[in-house]
């Protein structure tokens with residue numbers, strides 16, 4: 001989602017002043033002045049949201065709806081467009097996706113109320129919400145399996161930085177103080193839908209976060225002291241110390257974020273958990289290039305299909321899937337939590353029956369965290385409340401399943417999650433769940449507005465009103481027969497509409513039978529029908545309407561009561577929702593481990609990286625799907641200390657032999673292991689990796705005006721400057737985008753630097769065979785290569801990693817496989833032979849005759865005359881044009897002649 005397009009030009013807009021405006025237009029302009037300039041204003045008028053002036057022009061274009069005019073203001077017609085309220089969500093969604101924000105101006109009173117103040121008075125309206133990409137809660141505006149984060153980046157005058165973020169749909173509220181070199185990695189991990197920055201940082205951040213809507217805020221909004229005050233007020237504490245130790249920059253970022261959330265929710269602020277400060281270094285830092293090239297959450301082309309997460313995700317709930325994404329975005333650095341998560345997966349792998357019952361129960365649990373947020377924001381309906389109760393009920397049943405299981409007690413992480421979903425330990429919540437389940441019908445409506453969701457038997461008063469309403473309706477239905485008998489018009493019908501209420505309708509030819517006769521009162525004559533009312537129908541109408549209204553009001557009251565109780569227990573509900581997601585993720589990873597023969601990694605504080613029979617889950621899946629044979633597992637052994645194994649391995653081998661796959665699979669295994677998940681390998685031992693760098697696959701970074709080579713060098717520079725001894729570095733063919741000698745020298749120097757200065761674990765794939773000599777000179781540098789062999793003149797890749805360097809590169813054979821014309825392949829072989837036979841390649845090239853024996857056969861190409869002839873449409877030519885064309889063709893033929 002990119003918002004830069006609309007929002008850039010939105011800030012420069014102006015709206016007319018209210019001088020001489022009609023009362024309604026004056027009210028519109030007043031609301032318009034209150035709404036942020038970068039938002040469109042939806043102005044509620046009955047069943048429509050109307051947009052005026054520049055808002056209307058932009059919305060009509062973005063939504064492809066009619067732009068009309070309505071009255072005049074200061075002598076100019078007012079542009080207008082509108083969207084129906086009942087369908088507003090769909091339009092909102094399109095506008096948000098197109099990068100707009102929308103301020104919603106609602107009617108705050110019944111039009112009848114306004115009339116009481118005088119016939120000219122305008123219905124009171126107020127902005128109740130500003131819909132922005134980062135503050136959505138509605139299911140149909142959100143991706144169920146993806147978190148929706150809003151971030152705020154504070155940069156203080158002394159250079160200190162912090163990032164704060166919230167997930168309004170889940171209530172999460174966190175911050176982290178950032179060293180400058182961690183900014184890019186943190187932003188990439190967060191991947192916010194919207195990010196708030198000070199005006200002057202907006203440009204830079206929109207480059208760093210190309211997928212996020214960047215909202216510029218005044219620098220004054222990032223003030224640590226007012227942030228501190230705002231937070232204390234909001235969370236009703238004297239000091240924030242009990243929540244953690246926040247840096248000034250964190251207070252500035254959290255404060256700005258809270259201010260914006262309050263602004264956008266217009267006085268009904270999102271229910272947020274108390275802020276949590278995340279320690280810098282608590283997660284493995286993954287640089288943005290690595291995140292993209294490893295295709296963790298989505299592929300380079302942007303789809304989830306084909307990504308790591310898509311290959312391993314076996315979760316059965318959306319919150320479980322979001323938790324998986326969160327774990328992969330921030331693999332942990334804390335050994336005890338990694339081990340606890342792995343214990344949970346191991347438990348579910350062993351306890352197959354329990355795993356199945358957990359998964360079956362969770363499938364019914366839905367998305368309680370998002371339902372709770374909607375309810376707390378006053379946007380939730382009966383369906384949300386019931387879904388939430390059902391989720392909590394399933395949690396309770398899970399406790400029952402576990403207590404009946406003959407297995408030994410579950411590991412800590414599972415036991416804690418079970419405790420968090422135990423209703424037995426929470427009597428208030430248990431009572432509430434029971435009440436919601438009782439009060440609601442089996443399939444309640446989405447919205448609370450029209451009632452009809454409270455179960456018969458729950459509230460006697462409600463039943464009474466409904467009975468009154470239904471009895472009256474039955475009497476009305478009975479009256480049709482009575483009136484037909486009385487009037488002798490068998491075809492007489494009792495009908496209902498909003499203008500007349502209940503009425504009698506007869507055809508024009510039967511009207512005389514009722515006209516002027518008691519109790520019938522003539523009301524309307526239409527072309528084919530005549531309508532009558534009776535006092536009795538009028539009375540029943542009033543009774544039904546008032547009983548119906550009172551019944552709906554009572555249902556709303558019941559709903560509000562349940563909602564208030566849920567809100568009061570929101571902390572417990574949120575913990576339970578999180579625990580259900582934990583159970584989903586652990587059991588899902590066990591499910592995947594069983595299917596994909598993944599194993600439990602050993603993660604410790606050593607510096608080794610020992611993967612035996614490792615696989616790339618995505619490539620393996622693709623091979624299986626296309627029946628392209630089996631994935632060849634490969635072993636990788638590194639040791640940061642340079643003792644047990646090499647610290648840096650040079651990986652050589654032909655193109656297409658599997659070098660990039662080998663590099664990537666090892667990086668992915670490190671991420672999975674520290675995320676607390678099983679890994680696709682025979683066995684794995686991983687000493688904690690604090691930073692993962694990867695430069696695999698060249699890509700232009702046109703947004704930043706960088707060529708492929710420049711982008712590659714910037715990323716390589718970042719690695720050489722930042723990688724510490726705990727880092728894992730994956731480098732693929734650096735130096736390729738420049739001349740051979742330049743490239744080779746850069747690659748050479750990079751290997752030496754990584755080996756001697758960074759002293760980190762590294763895999764370095766290269767086409768420069770000269771580099772493999774470095775293994776003899778550097779004490780902790782080794783060679784591995786991917787096997788290939790020639791068989792009956794064809795190249796066969798074995799995809800097998802073996803010790804030692806590759807003997808040659810086979811590039812020309814790969815080109816042949818790719819379909820390079822035969823003549824070009826022959827020519828390439830010829831050139832290669834010369835180059836390989838000579839020590840000085842430049843002179844070898846100079847010797848090569850420009851048109852050698854292997855000169856390519858000219859390929860038959862259509863002549864210019866033929867091309868021209870093909871482009872002619874004979875039926876479309878006038879005789880004169882045809883004549884001229886004939887001459888033109890003749891000239892062409894003579895020229896090429």
Ligand SMILES: Nc1ncnc2c1ncn2[C@@H]1O[C@H](COP(=O)(O)OP(=O)(O)OP(=O)(O)O)[C@@H](O)[C@H]1O
Nearest residue numbers: 630631632633654655656657658659660661662799
């Ligand atoms: N271990 C493996 N087992 C089976 N097939 C593999 C394996 N590794 C790679 N392949 C197959 O080979 C293809 C090419 O792999 P990869 O891109 O890793 O080669 P490469 O050596 O990096 O090539 P280049 O040097 O051209 O970038 C993959 O798409 C996959 O189909």
